[in-house]
Amino acid sequence: xxxxxxxVRDLSVTYGGNLxxxxxTLDIMPREITAVIGPSGCGKSTFIRCLNRMNDLVPGAEVxxxxxxxxxxxxxxxxxxxxxxxxxxxxxxxxxxxxxxxYDNVAFGxxxxxxxxxxxxxxxxxxxxxxxxxxxxxKLRKSALALSGGxxxxxxxxxxxxxxPDVILMDEPASALDPIATVRxxxxxxxxxxxxxxxxxxxxMQQAARVSDKTAFLYTEVNEETSxxxxxxxxxxxxxxxxxxxxxxxxEDYVSGRFG
Amino acid sequence: MRDTFHRELERLDQDVxxxxxxxxxxxxxxxxxxxxxxxxxxKKVQDGDDEIDDLFxxxxxxxxxxxAQQQPVAGDLRLIVTILRVVNDLERAGDLAYNxxxxxxxDLDIVKLRKVSALVYELGHASRRLLAKxxxxxxxxxxxxxxxxxxxxxxxDELYERLFRELFELQSETTFDVAMNLVLVGRYFxxxxxxxxxxxxxxxxFITGNEEHLG
Numbered sequence: 001x002x003x004x005x006x007x008v009r010d011l012s013v014t015y016g017g018n019l020x021x022x023x024x025t026l027d028i029m030p031r032e033i034t035a036v037i038g039p040s041g042c043g044k045s046t047f048i049r050c051l052n053r054m055n056d057l058v059p060g061a062e063v064x065x066x067x068x069x070x071x072x073x074x075x076x077x078x079x080x081x082x083x084x085x086x087x088x089x090x091x092x093x094x095x096x097x098x099x100x101x102x103y104d105n106v107a108f109g110x111x112x113x114x115x116x117x118x119x120x121x122x123x124x125x126x127x128x129x130x131x132x133x134x135x136x137x138x139k140l141r142k143s144a145l146a147l148s149g150g151x152x153x154x155x156x157x158x159x160x161x162x163x164x165p166d167v168i169l170m171d172e173p174a175s176a177l178d179p180i181a182t183v184r185x186x187x188x189x190x191x192x193x194x195x196x197x198x199x200x201x202x203x204x205m206q207q208a209a210r211v212s213d214k215t216a217f218l219y220t221e222v223n224e225e226t227s228x229x230x231x232x233x234x235x236x237x238x239x240x241x242x243x244x245x246x247x248x249x250x251x252e253d254y255v256s257g258r259f260g
Numbered sequence: 261m262r263d264t265f266h267r268e269l270e271r272l273d274q275d276v277x278x279x280x281x282x283x284x285x286x287x288x289x290x291x292x293x294x295x296x297x298x299x300x301x302x303k304k305v306q307d308g309d310d311e312i313d314d315l316f317x318x319x320x321x322x323x324x325x326x327x328a329q330q331q332p333v334a335g336d337l338r339l340i341v342t343i344l345r346v347v348n349d350l351e352r353a354g355d356l357a358y359n360x361x362x363x364x365x366x367d368l369d370i371v372k373l374r375k376v377s378a379l380v381y382e383l384g385h386a387s388r389r390l391l392a393k394x395x396x397x398x399x400x401x402x403x404x405x406x407x408x409x410x411x412x413x414x415x416x417d418e419l420y421e422r423l424f425r426e427l428f429e430l431q432s433e434t435t436f437d438v439a440m441n442l443v444l445v446g447r448y449f450x451x452x453x454x455x456x457x458x459x460x461x462x463x464x465x466f467i468t469g470n471e472e473h474l475g
Contacts, residue, residue, distance in 0.1 A: 206331050243333040245469030256336045257262035 005030050005167055005197045006051060007068040013046050016060035019230040021046045023065070026216055026236045028167075033189060033198045035212035035239065037205055039254065042218040043231025044201040048169045051199060052088035053081040086113060089160035093172040095152030097144035097159070102127075102136050105144045105155055109163040122162060129195075130158035131188045150181025154188065161196070168192065170200040174207065186211050205255055208239065215242040217251045265330045272322055272343055279315045279350050280395040282308065284388055286357035287452060291384025293364045294445065295377045302364035305357055312354040319347050335466075342466040346398070349455040349462075353391065356448040356455075360384075363445055368438050376426050376442060383419045383449040386412060391456040397463050406463040409456065416453040420446045 004027035013021040021043035028034050028051075036044045046055065053074060055061040067074050074084050086109075097105050106123045115122065123140070127133040132154040136147070144155055153173060160168055170189075174182040189198055189211050202208050208215055216236045222229050235242065235251045246252045253259050286305050293301035323344050326332060332340055370377045390412045397405035423446045427439045461472055 205333070209331075209333065244337055246334050252334045255333045257265070 002030050003070070004028055005070065007066070007071070008050075009066040009068065011047075011050060011063065011065035011067055013043070013050060013055060013064075014062045015058065018228065021050075021218075021231045022221070024218075024233045026233060028197060028199060029214070030197050031193055031195070032213040033193050033200060033211055034214045034216065035208035036199065036201045036216045036218060037203075037208045037254075038218035038231065038234075039220060039259075040203075041229065041231075042220045044218055045171055046231065047216075047218065048171060048199050048201050051167070051169055052085045052090055054085075054090065056081050086163050087165055088167040088169060089163065089165035090169045090171065091153070091156050091160055091173045094176050095149055095156050097147070097152050097155050099143065099145055101141045102144050102147070102155060103140040106158050106162045109159060113163060126158040126162040127155075129161055129192065130154045131184065131191065132158055148181070150177050150184060153177060153181070153185060157185075157188065157192070161192070165196065167197045167199065170198060172201055172203060175203060182207070209243045212239045215239045217242065217246075217248075217254065219250055219254065262330070265326070265332075266336075268322070268326065269332075269336060269339065272319060272326070273339065275315065275319050276343055276346055276350070277395055277399050279312060279319065279347060280391065280398070282312050282315065283350050283354045283357065284391055284395070286312065286354055286361075287384060287388040287391065290357040290360035290364075291381060291388070293361055294384070295371065295381045297364065297367075297369055297371050299364060302361040305361035309354055309358045312351060316347050316351040316354075320344065323347075338466050338469060342462045345462050346459050349458045353452045353455040356452050360445055360448050363441050366437075366441060368441055370438070370442065373430060373434060373438075376423065376430065379419060379423045379426060380442065380445060380449075383416065383423065383446060386416050386419060387449045387452040387456070390416065390453050391459070394456045394459040394463070397460055401463065401467060403464060403467045406460040406467075409460045413453055413457050416450055420450045 006028040008024055008026050008028070011021065011024045012019065024047060036047060038044050049055045050063055050067055051074075055063060063075055069084070069088070073079070098108060100108070103123055106126050107119055110119060110122055124133060124137075127136060132151060135151060144152065147155060157168070157173075174185045177185065186207065189200070192198060200208075200212065214237065217234045218231045219234045220229050221232050235246060235248045237247070242251060243255060246255060286308055289301050289305040289308070292298065293305060323340050326340055370380065390409065393405065393412065394409065396402070423442065427434070427442055431439075465471055
């Protein structure tokens, strides 16, 4: 049996004292794609932002419980969030290349982390892995902003993998892209999972069904008296299982479009 | 919210019952045609098979379109897949009723073989009842009902065996041709019952999500 990359135990998040995510427990396995689905406001993004301490950047955010990364609590004392983020890369909804050349975008991370090897080779390899090399190899010095949205997103993936991470977190990586560019990202994810573990947040259930090995369904609980809302993990399991015979009625209703 | 899709799916679900009712009527018609030696009834059953086949084709293409266009999942997916299998069973059962009706046109005159004709009637009646029960279980999506098919099915197997014995004992009063056709009729009814049992097992799959071995 593989050891999990992440063992999340009873993880809760509050923003300024308000509960946003409550008691999530699950394991993320190596070289698998784990999809996180659920209606808006259920805490999907909050959840994956815990996995590389991105929530540290949100004022008033507090995390309790454990997120064990290869057995070590990433919220433990003495853990440097920057080191965490180097091992656990992130790709966002909107492609956000730096206003620099294509080459410099990919070389940025290795440079600031003091990479000493052959940078040209690393840039090429990263762009190859992100399935972008053939389209940009003759214009590496051109601005990244001249690329199409889909190409920019693959550039962001190349930038994320240039620092040799272990995990790639993707927060709705294709929701700003057209269907063709979306399919390319999905194909790319299948390639990337040979070397990386991927966690993807998606609004698109068909996308979760298509690309992922495991699916986590988060759902919003509401306190009727105070109208306070927070996300909980309703069901976590094999994607095939979640989309053919989910165990929980709320999962069934959500994936079959009866609410949400 | 996918209201339009869910309404379409519900209509398809109800059409299973509609198709089942047509097959039931065909089985009853074929049984009566046989024991009464009525060519008219037999012809009606044969003509009615087109309606069953048309409905089968229509339901199959609607189910395929839903798979392609709606990407159903979970219970919706299981329902559509189950419907695709169930209409197959019903269509086959309809064909078997057609075959039974065709035997009537061979002018067997089994009315004279009173014991056999009573048995054939019982067999026809029992297989129709088994299908009716499976269709009730379908309409209600009733797991308990879908699990109660075995007793009736055993009864049909027993009737089929008795028909064999009866024909053997009546050797002197009948011809090879008549006996062979009646064995075939018995076999057709017995297979109709098998399709009804399949239907019930498919209901169990739809409800529980567990694939079981079909009996």
